[in-house]
Amino acid sequence: MQKPTIKYVAKEANVSIATVSRILNNGVGYSEKTKKLVLETIQQMGYSPNAIARGLINKQSNTIGVLMPEISGLVSADILQGIEKAAHSQGQSVIVCNTAPFGNQTMDYLKLLQEKQVDGLLFTSQFLTTEHSTYIKQMDVPAITISAYSNDKTIPAVRVDDEQAAYDAVQYLIKRGHRHIGMISGSPDDPLAGSPRINGYKKALYDHHIEYDDSKIAWRYGFYFEDGREACSTLLQKHPNLTAIFAASDELASGAIAACYESGLSIPKDLSLVGYDGTKLSKMTHPALTTVSQHFVEMGETAVNLLLKPIQDTKYRSGAIIQHQIIERASVRTIN
Amino acid sequence: MQKPTIKYVAKEANVSIATVSRILNNGVGYSEKTKKLVLETIQQMGYSPNAIARGLINKQSNTIGVLMPEISGLVSADILQGIEKAAHSQGQSVIVCNTAPFGNQTMDYLKLLQEKQVDGLLFTSQFLTTEHSTYIKQMDVPAITISAYSNDKTIPAVRVDDEQAAYDAVQYLIKRGHRHIGMISGSPDDPLAGSPRINGYKKALYDHHIEYDDSKIAWRYGFYFEDGREACSTLLQKHPNLTAIFAASDELASGAIAACYESGLSIPKDLSLVGYDGTKLSKMTHPALTTVSQHFVEMGETAVNLLLKPIQDTKYRSGAIIQHQIIERASVRTIN
DNA sequence: TTGAAAGCGCTACCAC
DNA sequence: GTGGTAGCGCTTTCAA
Numbered sequence: 077m078q079k080p081t082i083k084y085v086a087k088e089a090n091v092s093i094a095t096v097s098r099i100l101n102n103g104v105g106y107s108e109k110t111k112k113l114v115l116e117t118i119q120q121m122g123y124s125p126n127a128i129a130r131g132l133i134n135k136q137s138n139t140i141g142v143l144m145p146e147i148s149g150l151v152s153a154d155i156l157q158g159i160e161k162a163a164h165s166q167g168q169s170v171i172v173c174n175t176a177p178f179g180n181q182t183m184d185y186l187k188l189l190q191e192k193q194v195d196g197l198l199f200t201s202q203f204l205t206t207e208h209s210t211y212i213k214q215m216d217v218p219a220i221t222i223s224a225y226s227n228d229k230t231i232p233a234v235r236v237d238d239e240q241a242a243y244d245a246v247q248y249l250i251k252r253g254h255r256h257i258g259m260i261s262g263s264p265d266d267p268l269a270g271s272p273r274i275n276g277y278k279k280a281l282y283d284h285h286i287e288y289d290d291s292k293i294a295w296r297y298g299f300y301f302e303d304g305r306e307a308c309s310t311l312l313q314k315h316p317n318l319t320a321i322f323a324a325s326d327e328l329a330s331g332a333i334a335a336c337y338e339s340g341l342s343i344p345k346d347l348s349l350v351g352y353d354g355t356k357l358s359k360m361t362h363p364a365l366t367t368v369s370q371h372f373v374e375m376g377e378t379a380v381n382l383l384l385k386p387i388q389d390t391k392y393r394s395g396a397i398i399q400h401q402i403i404e405r406a407s408v409r410t411i412n
Numbered sequence: 413m414q415k416p417t418i419k420y421v422a423k424e425a426n427v428s429i430a431t432v433s434r435i436l437n438n439g440v441g442y443s444e445k446t447k448k449l450v451l452e453t454i455q456q457m458g459y460s461p462n463a464i465a466r467g468l469i470n471k472q473s474n475t476i477g478v479l480m481p482e483i484s485g486l487v488s489a490d491i492l493q494g495i496e497k498a499a500h501s502q503g504q505s506v507i508v509c510n511t512a513p514f515g516n517q518t519m520d521y522l523k524l525l526q527e528k529q530v531d532g533l534l535f536t537s538q539f540l541t542t543e544h545s546t547y548i549k550q551m552d553v554p555a556i557t558i559s560a561y562s563n564d565k566t567i568p569a570v571r572v573d574d575e576q577a578a579y580d581a582v583q584y585l586i587k588r589g590h591r592h593i594g595m596i597s598g599s600p601d602d603p604l605a606g607s608p609r610i611n612g613y614k615k616a617l618y619d620h621h622i623e624y625d626d627s628k629i630a631w632r633y634g635f636y637f638e639d640g641r642e643a644c645s646t647l648l649q650k651h652p653n654l655t656a657i658f659a660a661s662d663e664l665a666s667g668a669i670a671a672c673y674e675s676g677l678s679i680p681k682d683l684s685l686v687g688y689d690g691t692k693l694s695k696m697t698h699p700a701l702t703t704v705s706q707h708f709v710e711m712g713e714t715a716v717n718l719l720l721k722p723i724q725d726t727k728y729r730s731g732a733i734i735q736h737q738i739i740e741r742a743s744v745r746t747i748n
Numbered sequence: 749t750t751g752a753a754a755g756c757g758c759t760a761c762c763a764c
Numbered sequence: 765g766t767g768g769t770a771g772c773g774c775t776t777t778c779a780a
Contacts, residue, residue: 079552081773092751097775105749122550127527128473129773131464132756139507139528148493148709153484160483160510169528171475171505174496191463192475192505214458216415301696330696337698360637360666362673362698373484417757428767433759441765465757468772 080123089117100125131193140383141189143173143182144200150326150355151372155200155222158376166384168195175202182208190215196383199224203268204231220395222379223370225268232395234379236370238269241400242276243283245322245350245368248402250284253411254320254348257281260307260332261295261324269299273324273352292318299324304331305338312339312347319411320348326358329365329407344409354403363406371398416459425453436461467529476719477525479509479518480536486663486691487708491536491558494712502720504531511538518544526551532719535560539604540567556715556731559706561604568731570715572706574605577736578612581658581686581704584738586620589747590656590684593617596643596668597631597660605635609660609688628654635660640667641674648675648683655747656684662694665701665743680745690739699742707734 078084082100086093091110098105099114106114117123131137142159144152156172163170171194173185186208189197197212197219204226212219212231221233249257259277262270274293281288294311296303304323308331312318323329329351333343341347343363351358354369375398382396418436422429427446434441435450442450453459467473478495480488492508499506507530509521522544525533533548533555540562548555548567557569585593595613598606610629617624630647632639640659644667647657659665665687669679677683679699687694690705711734718732 082775083773093774094751094753094776095749098750101775103776107749110749124523124526126468126529126773128464128467128529129756130775132462132468132758132773133775135756137464146493147496148486148489150484150486153489156508157482157484157510160508164510169507169509169524172492172496172508173505174493174500187460188505190460193462193464301692327696334696334698334700356637357693357696360663360670360693361696362670364670418759419757429758430760430767430769431765434766437759439760443765446765462757465772466759468757468774469759471772 080121082123082125085114085117085121085123088121089114135193136195137193138167139169139171139192139194140196140198140380141171141173141185141192141194142198142200143175143185143202145175145177145202147172147174149201150357151223151353151370152201154355154372155376158373158378159198159380160376161373162377162380163384166380168380168384183211186211186215190217196220198222198379198383199226201268204228218383220379220383222375223268229394232382232393234375234382234396234398236375236398236400238272239276239279241352241368241370242273242322242324243280244276244400244402245352246277246280247284248366249320249322249348249350249408250280250286252348252408255286256315256318257286257320257322258292258294258311258315258318259322259324260304260311260328261293262299263295263297264293269324270295277322291315296328300327301331301334304328305335306331308332308335309339312336312341318347320350320408322350322352324352326351326353326355326361326365326367328352329367330357330361333361333407344407348408350402350408354401358403359405361407366405366408367403369401369403371401374398416457418459418461421450421453421457421459424457425450471529472531473529474503475505475507475528475530476532476534476716477507477509477521477528477530478534478536479511479521479538481511481513481538483508483510485537486693487559487689487706488536490691490708491712494709494714495534495716496712497709498713498716499720502716504716504720519547522547522551526553532556534558534715534719535562537604540564554719556719558711558715559604565730568718568729570711570718570732570734572711572734572736574608575612575615577688577704577706578609578658578660579616580612580736580738581688582613582616583620584702585656585658585684585686585744586616586622588684588744591622592651592654593622593656593658594628594630594647594651594654595658595660596640596647596664597629598635599631599633600629605660606631613658627651632664636663637667637670640664641671642667644668644671645675648672648677654683656686656744658686658688660688662687662689662691662697662701662703664688665703666693666697669697669743680743684744686738686744690737694739695741697743702741702744703739705737705739707737710734 351367687703
């Protein structure tokens, strides 16, 4: 049995396909009577319009493509959630693409999404090369980055002010009496989540007249648990007198917690700790992490809105900065 | 500037569109010379085929739809990762749909995906009603459930044998000398992740001649941190002599850990704990959780393969059971 | 208020 | 080997 098409519906209802089409698209130009008749026929035949055929004519797919490394990360998953929500509420579907950090996976996906005629592109937590942005330009679809880094500044970016957020985190510690503050970080060469946070850390120290010491930053290439554990353990060995550590991700912080348990340090009694991201992990550790929360779901939503709405407001031409927020929990102690 | 179409490429290269099409689709019926010429023209014009037009003819979208509640959950995210990986390697794109547990969100998405002519449907962690499965049948696309529950047994299911897995977890505790074992669980009315695990718990006790006591199961509707914390605290109050608890999810277990800290209990010294799921959370808690690992990424991959491959092997007609595995970490102590 | 028909970009059939 | 063309299911003029 063939699936019914508009043609078939028209025949059954004894009207033209044009009329059916009009009714389907809420246009005008038909009597209530025919409308009722057609709608009934559709119902009865179980007709479902073919979005592909529609797309061919309308030149739009009502689909946006999302490119992200590691879908299953706490951060990515939250962003994706926000994206899907906002997209769906605006009649768009979301195609997810899991890009590998190496190779030209991203280019391959870009080509694929171009063929699929996506109406927009979202890049999450990714470094956008010039090759990428050049290709996007040629694709002629709107694109927005989320927590990503691009050389091409004409692509709007939705992000948190990482430097300021890190600054706030460190200042938070300073205000609670800490002066021996270490940092666990991603790579200083990472322009995305590495250097900005390191800079914020440095700046906060500087502004509060605390001497900066290179060796008080322990960095790894990743932002994961194991990275945090190793980095923290290294840091503690080098600087046993640290009273606080700022970790550039909640996962790093959770690793730091593990390292502290291993070396018999109690948090926050012996060492205070501030995380970063505000993922659900941060409330599940023990002690619960005081952390800098990024509103990932909101970031995803904002990005979609910026992508889909014709950019009338020049204010958002270059994207949006989402406010971060320090969530106080139990991992920081105040020194008198 | 219009985007170049196949027609335009044909004109530029002085061949027919039929020839271009053949070359594009790796068919036969053209000389090496024309192939080279056409490919060069394509390259030079920056032509990209239109998958929508293709789809209209081929009656396929090379897209599969994934429906899941809560994209951002640890479990869902892992499954999605596996799905995307396997789908992409088979030339399929993935549309994610975040279904709310209430309302008829799922039906709406189903209709949408039907219009988009998806080639397959994947249901994750969801309860499939008869209305759903009836609609799917009528859509005439293959569908598979992953860690889901459906009344319609003709829909292949990819899952872990939850009862057996829970059984193994509890038996693991029993073999380590525990006899006072409580359970923190989802709702007994939840046929998906509730009752099977509870049954496994009961059965293990029974098989090892340990009396079953209803009140040693504390359940909540959710499987989250707060649920676990509350449930554990309730349980501990009622049964202070428990030496072990089996939690029906890692998040529940992490909540249980928090509850233990609050009541001054040390894990595993005072209380042993086994989690469920094997999410990345389980290695980030302190102590690291001994847990029953479900291979979520593999489950996603398997589901896609089953969905896309014509089902030649009757063995998989009804789906696949993915092996679970107990990962031993630091949350269980052996009683002598 | 309605219908006929062109055409979106492509594939596949048939003819040469 | 190659080209002409019907037609996938739909929207949208243009006429009636």
